[in-house]
Every structure is written in C-alpha cells, then in structure tokens.
Amino acid sequence: MKPDSAIxxxxxxxxxxxxxxxxxxxxGLFCALTLAExxxxxxxxxxxxxxxxxxxxxAGSLGVQNKLPALVPYTLWSWExxxxxxxxxxxxxxxxxxGGYKIAMTQTEAERLFQISHEQEQLGLTVERLxxxxxxxxxxxxSPECVAATFSPDDGYAxxxxxxxxxRRTAEELGVVIVEHADVYAxxxxxxxxxxxxxxxxxxxxxxxTSGAWSAxxxxxxxxxxxxxxxxxxxxxxxxxxxxxxxxxVTHARGILTLKQVANGSCxxxxxxxxxxxxxxxxxxxxxxxxxxxxxxAMRVIPRLGQLNVLRSWAGYEGVTPDSYPYLGLLPGHRxxxxxxxxxxxxxxxxxxxxxxAELILxxxxxxxxxxxxxxxxxxxxx
Ligand SMILES: Cc1cc2nc3c(=O)[nH]c(=O)nc-3n(C[C@H](O)[C@H](O)[C@H](O)COP(=O)(O)OP(=O)(O)OC[C@H]3O[C@@H](n4cnc5c(N)ncnc54)[C@H](O)[C@@H]3O)c2cc1C
Numbered sequence: 001m002k003p004d005s006a007i008x009x010x011x012x013x014x015x016x017x018x019x020x021x022x023x024x025x026x027x028g029l030f031c032a033l034t035l036a037e038x039x040x041x042x043x044x045x046x047x048x049x050x051x052x053x054x055x056x057x058x059a060g061s062l063g064v065q066n067k068l069p070a071l072v073p074y075t076l077w078s079w080e081x082x083x084x085x086x087x088x089x090x091x092x093x094x095x096x097x098x099g100g101y102k103i104a105m106t107q108t109e110a111e112r113l114f115q116i117s118h119e120q121e122q123l124g125l126t127v128e129r130l131x132x133x134x135x136x137x138x139x140x141x142x143s144p145e146c147v148a149a150t151f152s153p154d155d156g157y158a159x160x161x162x163x164x165x166x167x168r169r170t171a172e173e174l175g176v177v178i179v180e181h182a183d184v185y186a187x188x189x190x191x192x193x194x195x196x197x198x199x200x201x202x203x204x205x206x207x208x209x210t211s212g213a214w215s216a217x218x219x220x221x222x223x224x225x226x227x228x229x230x231x232x233x234x235x236x237x238x239x240x241x242x243x244x245x246x247x248x249x250v251t252h253a254r255g256i257l258t259l260k261q262v263a264n265g266s267c268x269x270x271x272x273x274x275x276x277x278x279x280x281x282x283x284x285x286x287x288x289x290x291x292x293x294x295x296x297x298a299m300r301v302i303p304r305l306g307q308l309n310v311l312r313s314w315a316g317y318e319g320v321t322p323d324s325y326p327y328l329g330l331l332p333g334h335r336x337x338x339x340x341x342x343x344x345x346x347x348x349x350x351x352x353x354x355x356x357x358a359e360l361i362l363x364x365x366x367x368x369x370x371x372x373x374x375x376x377x378x379x380x381x382x383x
Pocket of ligand 1: 022023024025026027028045046047048049050051052053054055056057058059060061062063182183184185210211212213214215218232233234235258270314315316317318340341342343344345346347348349350
C-alpha cells in the first residue's frame with residue numbers, strides 16, 4: 001500500500017503512512033524495504049541526504065571473524081540476505097565473498113585470536129587456524145611479521161556506494177516515500193503519532209527510529225534514555241592499481257585494522273582509528289597522528305601497500321552501545337515507537353537488523369531472537 005496519496009503532490013507532499021522511519025541509512029532502508037514488500041505504507045525522513053552518514057562512508061567490510069561471538073549467528077543470517085540482495089534489487093552491489101585472514105603480530109595476540117576463533121566456531125563460523133609457516137605458504141603477500149592467523153571463507157565485502165542508490169530505487173518503486181533534509185526535532189502522541197520536522201509534520205501509526213549515532217537524541221524526544229557513545233572512525237583509500245595487492249580481506253586480532261582491495265584496484269584501509277568530532281559540534285575531522293599509525297600498521301602487515309599513494313582519507317560517526325550489541329526493539333514504555341541502531345559492524349548486520357525491525361513492527365515477533373538487543377536493557381522509561 002502506498003502512503004496516503006490523496007494528499008500527494010509537490011505542494012502537498014505525502015504526510016501520512018502506517019510507519020514513519022526516522023533515518024535513511026542501511027538500517028532504515030532495509031526496514032522500509034521489508035515493510036513495503038509486505039504492503040505497508042512507509043515514509044522515510046532524513047535530516048540530510050539519504051545514505052550520507054555511516055552507511056555511505058564505511059569501509060564496506062562484511063566481516064564475520066571480527067564480530068563478538070554472540071553476534072556471529074546474526075552476521076551469518078545477515079549474509080544470507082546479502083547473498084540474495086543483487087537479485088532482490090536487480091543490480092550489482094560489488095558483493096565479494098572470497099574469505100578473509102585475521103592476523104596476529106605477537107604470541108599473546110595469537111593465543112587470544114585462536115581462543116576467540118574457537119568460541120566463534122561453536123556459534124557457526126567456519127574457520128581455520130594457521131601457524132606462521134602455514135600463513136607464509138598460503139598468503140606470502142602478508143608480512144612475515146605476522147606470527148599466526150585465522151582464515152574464514154565467511155568474510156567478504158560490498159560497495160556502500162552501490163548499495164545505497166540501489167536500495168533507494170527499489171524502495172521507491174515499492175511506494176516508499178523519501179523526504180530528505182527533514183530534521184526531526186520532536187515526536188508527539190495524539191490520535192496518531194506525529195513527527196515534527198524542519199519540513200513539517202508527518203503522521204504514522206508507528207515510528208521506527210533508525211537514526212544511527214543520533215538515535216539517543218530521538219529516543220530522548222519520547223522520554224527514553226538510550227546510552228550511546230560516539231566513535232569517529234577514519235578510512236583511507238589508495239590510488240587504483242592493476243596489481244593484486246590484497247587478494248583477501250585482512251583484519252587484525254585486536255580489531256585495529258581492516259584491509260581490502262576493491263574492484264577498481266584501490267585498497268581501503270580502516271580499523272576504527274579515531275578522528276575528531278562530536279554529535280553536537282558535527283565535526284568529523286581526521287586526526288593525523290592517529291591516521292599515520294593506521295597507515296604504518298597497514299604497511300607493516302601488507303608491505304606492498306607502501307608502493308601506493310593514499311588518495312583520500314575521511315571520517316564518519318558510528319554510535320556505540322555500552323555492551324557493543326545493537327539496540328533493536330520497542331523503546332521502553334512505548335507500544336508504537338521502535339528502534340534499531342548502533343551495531344558494531346552495522347554495515348554487515350544492517351540487512352538483518354532492518355528486516356528484524358520490520359518483522360517486529362508488522363507482527364510483534366521476529367524470525368530470530370532479539371532479546372539481547374532490548375533497547376531497555378540499560379535504562380527505564382520516564383515517558
Ligand atoms: C568510517 C566508518 C567505517 C565503517 N566501516 C564498516 C565496515 O567496514 N563494515 C561494517 O560492517 N560496518 C562499518 N561501519 C559501521 C557501519 O557503517 C554502521 O554501523 C552502519 O552504517 C549504521 O547504519 P545506520 O543506518 O544505523 O546509521 P547511518 O547510516 O548513520 O544512518 C542514520 C541516519 O539517520 C539520520 N538522522 C539522524 N538524526 C536525524 C534526525 N533528527 N532526523 C532525521 N534523520 C536523522 C542521519 O542523517 C542518517 O542518514 C563503519 C562506520 C564508519 C563511520
């Protein structure tokens with residue numbers, strides 16, 4: 001069903017729908033898409049351009065090995081959606097699943113790496129543990145400084161720049177209305193829920209808060225304390241090269257490096273090194289001291305990277321919860337306001353998180369357990 005088209009048109013934009021989704025990143029768009037596929041009318045409002053924050057600027061890793069053990073099953077379920085995505089959207093999204101190495105550079109790191117890999121394996125990860133000599137034989141392009149690694153065929157990546165526009169087009173074809181530059185500043189309860197924005201009011205029976213790092217601000221509008229801290233992650237991209245520099249995605253036992261070479265030959269260097277900024281000052285600046293450490297580490301692990309120029313580095317916001325598990329569920333004290341936000345590795349988990357949120361909105365239950373993601377686990381409603 002399309003949103004209330006009786007008042008559609010440029011002068012009178014659509015203002016009523018079954019569900020108002022606040023935030024058009026990967027969580028919001030997958031939620032909107034799933035709702036629309038089920039025949040529910042949806043309006044997505046975003047304070048800036050759609051797909052312009054974390055979902056657009058991330059490094060594109062679809063990593064399973066770099067997830068907390070409890071999140072491994074969720075990441076594999078999300079991969080099931082990634083695999084179907086090109087068919088679902090009718091276009092390529094730069095999907096690649098050639099597997100990845102997670103490396104250790106000290107014996108202590110190696111012990112911890114193998115221990116966590118056993119826990120992840122119990123929860124479904126396919127993984128091999130490689131001693132240094134095996135790693136040298138299998139991946140001579142990785143530095144001999146690396147003393148051990150795990151390899152999983154489950155790791156891969158996709159292109160954030162291809163996913164966003166494709167998701168938007170399919171969602172719009174299904175009737176989802178997208179309103180950009182509509183900053184939500186209040187949410188009111190009345191006969192229906194009213195979302196007040198810089199582009200006027202929008203009415204829905206239910207609201208989905210998928211506002212990424214800003215979700216605490218949205219929850220506070222309805223009296224809910226949602227603890228979220230901010231990471232300002234940096235990523236760099238090298239010039240493209242026809243040579244194969246990084247045949248498989250590479251991550252680090254301590255979570256401080258992600259490396260991959262994408263289809264055009266450029267190498268992406270990330271790892272959560274921190275830039276400068278806060279939600280309130282809207283700064284997303286590079287911290288050059290940190291960036292140099294990030295690039296040096298990348299060259300230590302893949303020496304061939306030292307022959308390439310870095311073309312660009314940037315930073316983006318990632319919201320983080322106290323236990324690093326995402327929020328997904330009804331906001332405490334509310335029956336019609338939901339939230340899905342702040343997954344570590346949220347690009348990987350986004351399709352599943354959006355879908356589970358839509359299932360909850362549609363039928364009050366989910367196809368996968370979501371208890372550990374309860375948005376009320378740290379706070380009580382004061383609404
Ligand atoms: C630099 C960087 C690299 C990363 N690399 C990876 C990676 O390689 N792999 C991986 O899996 N994950 C990665 N992540 C994490 C991942 O990108 C995020 O977890 C994920 O994209 C979050 O999606 P989202 O939809 O929740 O949030 P976002 O994409 O941030 O979308 C939230 C939206 O809400 C909107 N919004 C906020 N406030 C309001 C308001 N008041 N009114 C209306 N709209 C509002 C924003 O404008 C925004 O569009 C990375 C993150 C960053 C920053």
